[in-house]
Amino acid sequence: MTVTQLLDRFISVDLLRSLEIFCPELILSATVVLLLLCRMIGVDRRIPACWIALAGSLAAFLGVVVQLRFMQSPGLELPSDFFGWAIGGAVRGLAALFHLTEEGVGTPGPYFTGLMMHDALAVMFRLGLLLLLVLTLSLTVLTGLPDQEDGADFYTLLLGAVVGMLMATGVNHLLMLFLSIEMMSVPSYAMVGYLKGRRQSSEAALKFVVYGAGSAGVMLYGLSLLAGLFGTANFHEFAARFTVAMAGEPFSLTSGVVILTLLGVAMLFVGIAFKLSLVPFHFWCPDAFEGASAEVAGFLSIASKAAVFGALLRFATAFTGDGESIRQLTSYLGVGLAVVGAASMTLGNLAAYTQSNLKRMLAYSTIAHAGYMVLAVAAMMVFRSAAPGGLLGSRDPLQESVLAVEGLIYYLAVYLFMNLMAFAAVAFIRNETYREDIDACRGLITGNFWTQLVCVALLLSFASLIGIPPLGGFFAKFLIFRSIFVAGYLHPVLWGVLAIAGLNTVISLFYYFRVMRAVFILPRAENQRPLEMPGVVAAYSVIIALPIFLLGASPLQARLSETARAISASLFY
Amino acid sequence: MSDVGLTPYLIVAAVLFVCGIVCMATKRNAIGVLMGVELVLNGANLNLIAFSRYGQLGFDGQAIAMFVIVLAAAEAAVALAIVLNFYNNHLTVDVDQARQLNS
Numbered sequence: 306m307t308v309t310q311l312l313d314r315f316i317s318v319d320l321l322r323s324l325e326i327f328c329p330e331l332i333l334s335a336t337v338v339l340l341l342l343c344r345m346i347g348v349d350r351r352i353p354a355c356w357i358a359l360a361g362s363l364a365a366f367l368g369v370v371v372q373l374r375f376m377q378s379p380g381l382e383l384p385s386d387f388f389g390w391a392i393g394g395a396v397r398g399l400a401a402l403f404h405l406t407e408e409g410v411g412t413p414g415p416y417f418t419g420l421m422m423h424d425a426l427a428v429m430f431r432l433g434l435l436l437l438l439v440l441t442l443s444l445t446v447l448t449g450l451p452d453q454e455d456g457a458d459f460y461t462l463l464l465g466a467v468v469g470m471l472m473a474t475g476v477n478h479l480l481m482l483f484l485s486i487e488m489m490s491v492p493s494y495a496m497v498g499y500l501k502g503r504r505q506s507s508e509a510a511l512k513f514v515v516y517g518a519g520s521a522g523v524m525l526y527g528l529s530l531l532a533g534l535f536g537t538a539n540f541h542e543f544a545a546r547f548t549v550a551m552a553g554e555p556f557s558l559t560s561g562v563v564i565l566t567l568l569g570v571a572m573l574f575v576g577i578a579f580k581l582s583l584v585p586f587h588f589w590c591p592d593a594f595e596g597a598s599a600e601v602a603g604f605l606s607i608a609s610k611a612a613v614f615g616a617l618l619r620f621a622t623a624f625t626g627d628g629e630s631i632r633q634l635t636s637y638l639g640v641g642l643a644v645v646g647a648a649s650m651t652l653g654n655l656a657a658y659t660q661s662n663l664k665r666m667l668a669y670s671t672i673a674h675a676g677y678m679v680l681a682v683a684a685m686m687v688f689r690s691a692a693p694g695g696l697l698g699s700r701d702p703l704q705e706s707v708l709a710v711e712g713l714i715y716y717l718a719v720y721l722f723m724n725l726m727a728f729a730a731v732a733f734i735r736n737e738t739y740r741e742d743i744d745a746c747r748g749l750i751t752g753n754f755w756t757q758l759v760c761v762a763l764l765l766s767f768a769s770l771i772g773i774p775p776l777g778g779f780f781a782k783f784l785i786f787r788s789i790f791v792a793g794y795l796h797p798v799l800w801g802v803l804a805i806a807g808l809n810t811v812i813s814l815f816y817y818f819r820v821m822r823a824v825f826i827l828p829r830a831e832n833q834r835p836l837e838m839p840g841v842v843a844a845y846s847v848i849i850a851l852p853i854f855l856l857g858a859s860p861l862q863a864r865l866s867e868t869a870r871a872i873s874a875s876l877f878y
Numbered sequence: 879m880s881d882v883g884l885t886p887y888l889i890v891a892a893v894l895f896v897c898g899i900v901c902m903a904t905k906r907n908a909i910g911v912l913m914g915v916e917l918v919l920n921g922a923n924l925n926l927i928a929f930s931r932y933g934q935l936g937f938d939g940q941a942i943a944m945f946v947i948v949l950a951a952a953e954a955a956v957a958l959a960i961v962l963n964f965y966n967n968h969l970t971v972d973v974d975q976a977r978q979l980n981s
Contacts, residue, residue, distance in 0.1 A: 311937065479942070480938070480941060480942045480945060483942070483945075483946070483949075484945055484949070487949050487952075487953065491949075491952055491953055491956050494956050494957070494960060495956055495959070495960070498960050498963055501963050501966075502967070503967070504967045504968065504978060505978060505979060507960070507963045507964045507966070507967045507968070508964065508967075508968070508976045508978055508979055509979060510960045510963065510964070511908060511960055511961065511964045511973070511976050512976060512979075514956065514957045514960050514961075515902075515908065515911050515912075515957075515973060518911075518912065518915040518953055518957055519902050519911075519914075519915055519918075521915075521919075521953070522898060522902075522915050522918030522919050522922070523899075523918065525918070525919055525922040525923075525946060526895050526918060526921060526922040526925070528922070528942075529891075529922040529923075529925035529926045529929065529939075529942075530925065532926065532929060532935055532938065532939060532942070533925060533926070533928075533929035533933050533935060533939075536929075536933050536934030536935055537934070537935070537938070538935070538938045538939075538942065591979075592979040592980075595979050596979055
């Protein structure tokens with residue numbers, strides 16, 4: 306087949322539908338171009354870059370909202386009261402504006418000739434990522450991170466990274482996996498080094514880029530091995546090709562195909578684990594977060610994780626299928642992931658305890674949380690490896706894997722708010738005190754009313770990060786722990802992992818408590834005045850902190866859980 | 879010229895990969911580390927091209943290799959800018975001097 310034929314086929318098959326689905330990414334890319342153009346002709350002196358970026362990301366966000374509406378209810382059936390009518394009208398108007406149609410974005414399935422996958426999971430992840438983008442943009446406007454001169458640069462990088470992340474949630478092909486991970490990494494290297502005059506910032510960026518480039522290289526080599534072994538780069542063909550390559554041999558660790566597959570997957574996982582900051586590829590995380598500004602660190606800790614978890618889910622499900630050998634492979638990978646998760650959370654929580662810098666402490670807490678989250682993927686893999694009617698008794702393995710992924714999605718949704726709140730609080734404290742260590746928080750509660758509100762929001766976020774009952778973080782942890790417990794019936798190693806995870810939750814209490822003690826109990830140092838944060842900062846904190854509470858102790862909890870289950874089901878059925 | 883088959887390509891690619899990894903691990907100069915990364919990427923590229931010529935990978939392998947070449951250039955541009963910024967702040971490109979942030 307010649308290139309011309311390939312192009313013709315591409316245009317005739319699904320180009321229009323693909324472009325519709327790709328609309329949020331296109332809007333963001335157009336915004337990036339617009340930002341650079343405005344700067345070139347000097348418009349950015351009259352219209353600050355942040356407003357252009359905010360408008361662009363809001364438009365992309367609305368685009369995804371419309372996609373979600375089309376996806377949820379094909380005929381757009383809404384309650385026939387005023388609200389239903391208004392929502393329906395708004396969705397139709399937006400759909401017309403973005404040229405979205407029901408046949409295009411409403412039907413799940415692969416697009417761009419199978420390179421990408423469009424389903425409820427991708428749409429939901431993109432919705433969350435764009436929400437985070439809007440929140441991060443507002444945060445940088447509030448804290449004044451980029452000045453007038455450099456604003457366009459910063460927002461270009463931020464939006465560019467988000468384009469890569471949006472793509473990562475729908476990968477269905479090894480090329481897209483590598484491309485999207487690189488597209489989110491390269492701008493984030495520059496964002497970490499954004500405070501270019503500071504020694505620490507340049508050091509952080511150097512470490513990040515050296516480790517990042519190295520892990521990307523290893524990942525690409527693993528990718529080439531897998532592609533060569535299977536003779537395809539499409540995820541949905543992996544399981545079948547593996548079975549063919551095994552040629553009826555029993556699964557054993559001495560078989561060449563198995564060794565090569567495990568090697569390829571392990572090398573590819575280096576790149577993924579690097580982005581998720583899992584042990585043993587976490588070195589960069591504390592250094593990069595300490596050197597970067599708190600806003601950037603908060604954004605990276607949530608967004609790149611969420612996006613890569615989306616990609617990891619798809620990559621992991623590619624190695625599941627029917628057949629004895631593929632089941633054993635799935636089981637190996639699942640247990641391996643669980644061990645990596647247990648190591649990450651233990652190291653993260655133990656190392657966080659000795660830190661005095663807030664961002665560094667939160668970086669280790671991020672590592673620990675990545676460990677909890679990867680357990681959900683591990684449980685999913687172990688369930689998928691179960692033969693029907695096996696050790697699970699009356700439980701359906703497929704249903705259980707849906708529940709495991711539900712836990713991950715729930716966790717990510719809550720994590721968005723709780724981690725963003727924690728890093729936003731660091732940024733607010735830095736703006737007032739010019740310090741970022743735990744001592745700077747001493748007696749924060751003695752400040753004015755707005756400062757006290759921020760303190761309460763920070764308390765909510767930390768309590769949720771620990772997993773204290775009525776808050777969102779508790780339910781998220783509970784769902785994952787439950788899945789791990791059930792998966793233990795299939796593979797007793799997971800019970801050990803569960804015990805480690807439970808112990809870790811207790812350890813994590815101490816270092817979060819140290820910060821809380823400084824904020825609420827310790828007196829302010831004598832030479833320091835009480836803080837007076839502006840009201841708008843408190844308003845932002847309340848907006849972020851409210852969902853942490855609502856996603857745990859209100860009917861929204863059940864709604865989120867239901868939605869997460871529906872989304873995760875879209876991955877399997 | 880006779881066709882040498884798949885294996886020699888894979889061996890050369892593996893040698894390139896190992897050279898790159900050793901280079902990344904042992905070089906103290908940041909530019910040297912980045913050169914190691916380039917070796918690793920090109921080793922993987924050679925693999926992909928060989929698989930697309932001799933295996934069943936077809937156009938996919940060549941397409942991936944093209945994208946990797948472009949990405950490697952982009953990554954090198956950003957990485958060199960960051961190294962230059964590090965030099966401006968520290969007056970060295972020795973990665974061992976980057977230890978201010980250790981706990």
